[in-house]
Amino acid sequence: MTAAAVPADMAPLDDYTVADLSTGIAGAYCTRLLAGAGAVVVKVEPPEGDGLRRRSASGTVSPPGEDGALFQFLSCGKQSVVADPADLASVLDLVAGVDAVVWSPGSRLADLPELHPTALHARFPALDVVALTHFGLDGPWAGRAATEFTLQAWAGAIGWRGLPGQPPVSVGGRVGEWAAGTFAATALLASRRRQRIEPGGQILDASVLDSVAVSLTNMHPVTWFAEAGSARDPRPVSLLPGIHATSDGWVGFMTVTGQQWLDFCALVERVDWMDDASLGSAVERERRRDELTAHIDAWAATRTTAEVLDLAAVLRVPAAPVGTGATVPAIDHFADQQMFVETPRGGFVQPATPYRLHGKVGLPPLGPPPALGEHTAEWVRRSTQARPGPSAPHHRTPSGRLPFDDLRVVELTAFWAGPSAAQFLGMHGAEVIKVESPARPDGMRTLSTRSLDEERWWEYAPLFHATNTNKLGFGLRLDRPRGPDLLVDLLDRSDVLVENYSPRVLDAWGLGHEVLRQTNPGLIVVRMPAFGLAGPWRDRTGFAQTMEQASGMAWVTGFPDGAPQVPSGVCDPLAGAHAAFALQVALAVRDRTGEGMLVEVPMVASALNVAAEQVVEYSAYGVLAHRTGNRSPAAAPQNLYRTSDPLDDLGGPRVAISVETDAQWSALVGALGGPEWARGADLATFAGRRGREAELDARLEAWCAEHTVAEILDLLWTAGVPVGRVAMPHEPERAQFTSREFYEEVRHPVEGTTVVAGWPVRFSRDRYDMHRRRAPMLGEHNRYVVTELLGMTADEYAGLESAQVIGEGLGLDG
Structure with missing residues (x-):
């Protein structure tokens, strides 16, 4: 595609208009993401306004005429139209002029039968309608009473989390609702792209229960149970090492690899632990929890948080301060990288947009939140020119095309966040090529249900199977002389690169965006580092739990008289969904300009947005949120x-x-x-x-x-x-999940039949299985990539194998 001239004031989604008929956090965050990318979002409210305008987790009552801090944060850049439920025609006139609607029940407007998603879609078949509900629009539990807390119970998000001797504990901060909003926004942009293939809207059925099951139950427990025959976490668990009190606060650790555990032992000055091979097992560490915790607590208590973090950084032990609503914005890295900004109208501090576009088209300036009805007159003028009646019935034969059928995606990621971003693209049609080193593959393969002396043990990896469906496997050594060249050749034939290595890695291989765009200017490079591409923490290692500690999520999870607890994993799927959203924003730009770009999606940035409520409330009111156990301020x-x-x-x-x-x-x-x-x-x-x-x-x-x-x-x-x-997360047979076919069976040639969770948003158009292709075996599609895509001969392929540049299975010489 030839690059087109770029208007100076162009925003990525400025040609997209969305009516927001939702109430609550999920719909508000969905449309906040859209507005942040330049979409015109008009919030349609009854005369009393959205109840979110009056919400305060701290119980603070705003002065007359002033909206709550959370509403202001979630409404930046939106418009507000007031419509009386008795004047249904005016609402329908407005909806007739938009591209999509985001709806949830619970307001006098949204509860009108004529504004139900099925009624809206029947009247306006070209319209995409997001329906955000507790359980989804159908199934035996549809329409039943629920809160985010009871949904956590049903999904198994509470049952597995806690400390020995204590009851299970829920995740604080209503994270499930934020997750549902993220998934819904990501799905809506995919549906928008589907309309480029064939016009026609659909209902996007977003279930908060499904969102909680995907994001708050720790690494696909149903898949693990299906393959291992037992639960990975059969009882409530907590990290060890985890969160420990310092002399001036709290610090959190997250050791994933064996080397990180050994480095942690050196950090806390216990060489004898390093020599004790049994402590390499998390199970053994849990058995000896009291012994280990006593020493770690005593060691940390004599040091400041800053001292602990400096030592951990030297040893590359993943660690973070446990942030609070008061302290998070002042953390040096967040301040340096301007991850917090001032709310345009309220004057308090709030998280910045959770991704950055490095291209000719960037994100628009953050607009102020609207006053109630501020834009009513403007929209009335638009609709008085003509009043369309109901659209004619629109019947079509499904084309079989999926939103990303035209994309080839190269994935250089590991563990959960990066793979889940690319997996979403594969679910919806993209050809995703997962590049792994046969010497050091995706770390998820090491979490095997088989012992390491069994043949092909790395192919018995439930967590890898769950996050890598709909992908092809390319076993490539980038540390060999020909490796980077082969990758560049592949990227020259691709649309997207998704990677989540440490920032220094791509540059070390000579694969920075500025290099790659020389030969493929349309390439979109999505980078997902833990803390971003610059700043004091640029090169620090971080996992989901690290983000939960630093962002404040951990601060509001746990019992009031105990230590903070991490949600443990939610930031992985959240980061993946935010990255998939940001990629689609970049695709919208490329569709109009022909140019690719670098997209930076720091893992911590999505965590900061999802944990925003405690920060904005402290900044606006001076009230610090605390842990409430299984109680709630709401x-x-x-x-x-x-x-x-x-x-x-x-x-x-x-x-x-x-x-x-x-x-x-x-x-x-x-x-x-x-x-x-x-x-x-x-x-x-x-x-x-x-x-x-x-x-x-x-x-x-x-x-x-x-x-x-x-x-x-x-x-x-x-x-x-x-x-x-209060269910356990590995239980697949819960009536609502079964009825909606949320879990899908997938056949694997080594493992056999496994079960994998679907996407939390169902598409009413062209219904298809989410997992049409099982996860690839290591290097399984080398021949396809090298001979068909790169056009190399059989002899050249054999030469690459002989030189161990490519390989199938684990075991190439280091």
């Missing part, structure tokens, strides 16, 4: 409760109950039979219930102890009370 009562079922070896069974509204409280009282203790007038209000949480917990604990899980679910769900069973 629900009362909320907690886990044991039932009358026979005691299991995890101290359960338990149910999760969460009451967010006065109507739900009234329903709960009715389901309990209207006991005298629940009739107090003060309990009819949220403030009254918050003041008596301990008493309410005791009452519900006693009531649940007299009923089984099945009885509690039937009574409370029938009454409309959010409730969930």
Whole structure:
């Protein structure tokens, strides 16, 4: 494609208009991402405004006319139109002029039957409609009462997380809703690209439950269970080493590799641990938790957080300060890289957009959040010119084409975040070529269900199988003389490179973006370093847990009187989804200009955005969020409760109950039979219930102890009370997942049949399996890449094999 002239004021998505009919965090963050890339997002609100305008996790009441800090952050760059539910025609007129709608139930507007996603799509078949709901639009649980807390319970996100001797604990900060918004935005741009192939919209059915299952259950537990025959985490677990108190705060560690454990032993001055081979096993370390923790705590307590981090950096031990709403923006790397900016209208600090475009077209300046109804008159003028009626029925034969059918993607990633970004592209049609070294392949292969002395043990890797479907495998040694040249030849024939090495690695191989664009100016290079391509932490090693520690996610997870706890893994799929979104923004630019670009998606940047609420609330109000265990600043009562079922070896069974509204409280009282203790007038209000949480917990604990899980679910769900069973994450047979076919069976020639989770957003058009091709074996498609794509002869192929530049399977000489 010939490069086109680029208008000076062009923004990537400035030709895309979205109506936001949602309420809550998920829809708001979905459209915040779109607005951040330049899309015109018009928030359609009832006269009282979106309830999110009044939300405050700290309970701070904003002055009249001033919106809450979270709403302001999530609404930067959007427009606001007020529409009375009685004036449905005006809303339909507005929708007739947009490209997409983001919808969720829960407002007087969105709950109108005519604005339900199925009704909107029937009236406007060219429209893409995102439907964000707790359980999805269909299935046996669709429409049932839930909160993000009860969804965590159902998904297994609570059951596996915790410390020995304590109840399981939920992840703080409503992360599941932020994840759902990210997945929805990423899916919406894919659907937009699908319309380039053949016009016509669809319903994008986004389930928060599915989002929690993908992001908060730690590395595909259902796949592991299917292949290993047992759970990887059969009981609540926490990192060791994990988060430890220093003399002036908290510091977190994350040792993944054997070398990192040895380096950590050197850090805490325990050479004897290095000599104890048994401690190379996480299972053994857990067995000796008390012994190890006592020394680590004592060692850390005599040092400042900065001293510990400096020592860890020298030894390349992944470590981070445990950030809080007060401290995160001032962390040196975040300040240096301007990862926080001032809110245009509110004047407080908020996270910057979670990715950067390095090209002729960048991201637009951050616009202010809109006042309620600020743009109503403008949109009324637009719609009075003509009032379209319902669109004619639009019938079509599916073309079989997928959104990314025209893309070839080269993937140089490992573990979870990078592979999940490329996997999304493969799910939706891209040819993804995963490049691995036969000497040092993706580290996920080392997490095998077989011993290392078994033949092809690296092909029995559940976590690799779960994150690498729909890919081809190319076994290439980039540390051999011909290796980088072969990769450049492949990239010259490709559209996208996705990589998540340390920043210095590509440059060391001579594969920086400026070099690659010389021969392929249309190439989009997506780089996903832990902390970014520049700054004080540029070369530090980091994993998902490191991001959770630094961003503040860990600070709000755990019990009030205990140490912070990491969500443990959520930042991997979040980073992958943000990278897939950012890539599509760059593709939108290339479609209009013909030019590729470098896209920088630091893993920590997505974490900072998802953890934004505690930062913006502290900056705006001076109120510091804290850990609340299984309680919530937005629900009362909320907690886990044991039932009358026979005691299991995890101290359960338990149910999760969460009451967010006065109507739900009234329903709960009715389901309990209207006991005298629940009739107090003060309990009819949220403030009254918050003041008596301990008493309410005791009452519900006693009531649940007299009923089984099945009885509690039937009574409370029938009454409309959010409730969930505290499941374990490896359980695939939960009715909603089964009904929606969320888990798909995949055949592997070595492993056999495995089970892999799908994508949290279902596409109504051209329905297809997410996992049409199983994960590749190491170097499985070398011949296709070298002879068919690169056009080399059989003799040349044999020469590359002989020189060990390419290889199949593990074991080439180092």
